[in-house]
Amino acid sequence: MADKDKVYECLNPVGNQEPVDTYPLAPRLDKLEGKTIHMSICGEADIWVPLEKNFKMEYPDVNWTVKKRFHIVPLELTQEERKTTDAVILGVCW
Amino acid sequence: MPYLADLEKSGIPTVIINYAEETGKVKHDRTLFGFPELRYVEADRKSPGGVTEADRLMQPVLDALTKPLTAAEKKSGKWAPEQPRILFEGTLPEAEKFYNQTKKIPGILNAPFSVYTDGLPVVIPTDERVKEMLTGTSHKPDELITLQRDGQQRGFGAVEGGYTQKKGDVVKFMPMYRTATVEQVAVNAVMAGCRPEYFPVVLAMAESGGGTGDGRGGGGAFVVSGPIYKEIGMNVTNFIWGPGNPANKTLGRVGSLFWRNLGGYEETVTTITTLGSPVTNGGLIFAEYAEGLPMGWKGLNEELGFKKNESVLMTFRAGAWGVGQQNAPGVYRSLQRTGHGAIARYLDVKGIVGPHNYLEYLTKDIWATMEGGFTLVFPPQIAQDMYDYGFKTKQAIYEWIWKRSFEPVKQFRMRGNQDFVTNGWLGIEKTSGKHWKELSDDYMVPAGGDDPFGSYNILVINMQETACARFGGGGHSQAFSIDAWR
Numbered sequence: 001m002a003d004k005d006k007v008y009e010c011l012n013p014v015g016n017q018e019p020v021d022t023y024p025l026a027p028r029l030d031k032l033e034g035k036t037i038h039m040s041i042c043g044e045a046d047i048w049v050p051l052e053k054n055f056k057m058e059y060p061d062v063n064w065t066v067k068k069r070f071h072i073v074p075l076e077l078t079q080e081e082r083k084t085t086d087a088v089i090l091g092v093c094w
Numbered sequence: 095m096p097y098l099a100d101l102e103k104s105g106i107p108t109v110i111i112n113y114a115e116e117t118g119k120v121k122h123d124r125t126l127f128g129f130p131e132l133r134y135v136e137a138d139r140k141s142p143g144g145v146t147e148a149d150r151l152m153q154p155v156l157d158a159l160t161k162p163l164t165a166a167e168k169k170s171g172k173w174a175p176e177q178p179r180i181l182f183e184g185t186l187p188e189a190e191k192f193y194n195q196t197k198k199i200p201g202i203l204n205a206p207f208s209v210y211t212d213g214l215p216v217v218i219p220t221d222e223r224v225k226e227m228l229t230g231t232s233h234k235p236d237e238l239i240t241l242q243r244d245g246q247q248r249g250f251g252a253v254e255g256g257y258t259q260k261k262g263d264v265v266k267f268m269p270m271y272r273t274a275t276v277e278q279v280a281v282n283a284v285m286a287g288c289r290p291e292y293f294p295v296v297l298a299m300a301e302s303g304g305g306t307g308d309g310r311g312g313g314g315a316f317v318v319s320g321p322i323y324k325e326i327g328m329n330v331t332n333f334i335w336g337p338g339n340p341a342n343k344t345l346g347r348v349g350s351l352f353w354r355n356l357g358g359y360e361e362t363v364t365t366i367t368t369l370g371s372p373v374t375n376g377g378l379i380f381a382e383y384a385e386g387l388p389m390g391w392k393g394l395n396e397e398l399g400f401k402k403n404e405s406v407l408m409t410f411r412a413g414a415w416g417v418g419q420q421n422a423p424g425v426y427r428s429l430q431r432t433g434h435g436a437i438a439r440y441l442d443v444k445g446i447v448g449p450h451n452y453l454e455y456l457t458k459d460i461w462a463t464m465e466g467g468f469t470l471v472f473p474p475q476i477a478q479d480m481y482d483y484g485f486k487t488k489q490a491i492y493e494w495i496w497k498r499s500f501e502p503v504k505q506f507r508m509r510g511n512q513d514f515v516t517n518g519w520l521g522i523e524k525t526s527g528k529h530w531k532e533l534s535d536d537y538m539v540p541a542g543g544d545d546p547f548g549s550y551n552i553l554v555i556n557m558q559e560t561a562c563a564r565f566g567g568g569g570h571s572q573a574f575s576i577d578a579w580r
Contacts, residue, residue, distance in 0.1 A: 015267050017176075027105070058152070090109070
């Protein structure tokens with residue numbers, strides 16, 4: 001057999017992907033009134049300044065909470081804060 | 095994304111607002127973190143922003159929190175992609191075609207994107223070649239790449255945080271959080287064209303995360319310090335970033351292959367970047383020539399807590415080349431030998447024989463259009479001149495440069511990265527320990543990084559010509575022992 005016809009086993013350069021269990025989403029809110037909705041702001045003040053203002057103005061019956069950080073890793077709610085938080089909006093991206 | 099996944103898991107509904115071109119990455123990450131249907135709303139980078147964009151986003155965001163779940167969103171399951179050890183069987187010409195295949199990615203206007211390579215042809219990783227590569231280490235082929243010692247991984251720039259790692263921690267290659275065995279690293283080393291004697295360096299690169307960063311690593315940049323440069327023939331003399339030296343070239347390339355193959359980088363699909371870097375494109379690695387250091391200056395290995403005879407690897411984030419002043423090498427010589435020429439005029443030492451403080455010229459206005467630290471690569475003569483001038487340690491230079499970067503807060507406010515650096519001016523200024531908002535306009539703060547050692551670095555190479563190189567992205571970070579991978 002000529003060298004050009006020799007068959008080689010060639011190995012895989014791709015890393016190992018650990019299996020991931022996938023989950024259903026958390027149930028959605030049945031209504032907005034009286035709920036505590038947290039705004040996790042991590043940039044893009046151009047959008048967030050008016051958005052935060054609009055949310056608070058148009059939905060005064062919602063208890064809006066906010067944490068701001070100019071970073072790709074958002075400031076997280078503490079376990080204690082989670083107990084009283086009904087939903088979270090995070091953005092812009094990250 | 096891990097934060098949102100954790101919230102969803104604990105029963106709190108979430109929504110993420112992302113820019114439209116980031117949707118591919120968001121979709122990918124939600125699977126990676128166990129919530130393949132996590133809701134998102136697209137903002138538009140091309141919108142005028144402000145009230146218009148806020149008005150447009152409000153309802154979709156609230157809908158995402160209130161609209162009942164679909165059947166798909168209620169499903170659970172498992173995502174378990176598998177990769178075979180033997181990827182291809184065939185002749186070498188067939189294998190070349192297979193390994194060099196490309197795919198079209200809509201996010202980059204269907205430009206071809208290599209499936210297994212950095213875009214250049216590769217050496218085909220036959221079983222025999224990989225076995226030969228594995229003779230370069232005593233570690234077993236099926237051993238997972240783990241940290242060989244405790245360490246503090248450094249954050250890069252304003253947007254990537256640092257973190258602590260423990261010996262034995264499994265290294266995750268980004269952006270897909272994958273792991274790798276010694277053999278998988280060897281496959282990539284073969285593909286890059288490395289020789290078995292380079293393999294301990296390649297494994298140390300892998301231990302460092304392989305230049306994959308937080309997923310936008312670009313293949314990274316690496317410095318080698320210690321005697322191994324001689325053993326494997328790294329060029330530490332002229333043109334260290336030029337063609338011709340197999341070790342510098344092929345080792346530099348490994349980072350890009352790690353990012354693509356171990357980390358799973360796929361532009362706009364698994365991560366989204368901006369321009370990349372002409373500095374690291376193609377791979378950047380070089381070695382220090384510690385023999386050229388002035389007496390009293392430590393090599394990088396010693397600066398990072400290792401012994402002179404130990405070989406280590408450090409990663410860094412190389413930014414733009416050429417920050418600072420330009421000068422012909424002869425102008426430098428004229429400065430130090432006779433006190434003539436442009437730099438002598440600038441320093442007002444005309445006719446006075448050196449040593450003079452060349453750094454004063456080199457760092458003039460250096461932070462005018464950039465922030466943070468940088469790396470200087472000196473030939474032995476410039477290092478010796480700086481020593482003779484009075485910098486008896488490298489640290490003395492780091493401190494001198496850093497102090498020179500101070501400027502009033504009112505000037506600092508006009509810099510482009512300050513939302514990140516100051517956390518939107520809500521954070522603490524590090525040199526004073528005070529809130530940014532408490533500082534007066536004329537309070538002096540550093541534009542050149544948080545601290546001298548973390549922001550600056552000097553490396554000496556073997557070169558007679560009195561030219562130096564400078565690139566943004568400096569300082570010292572965790573070192574990885576190359577010897578641990580022999």
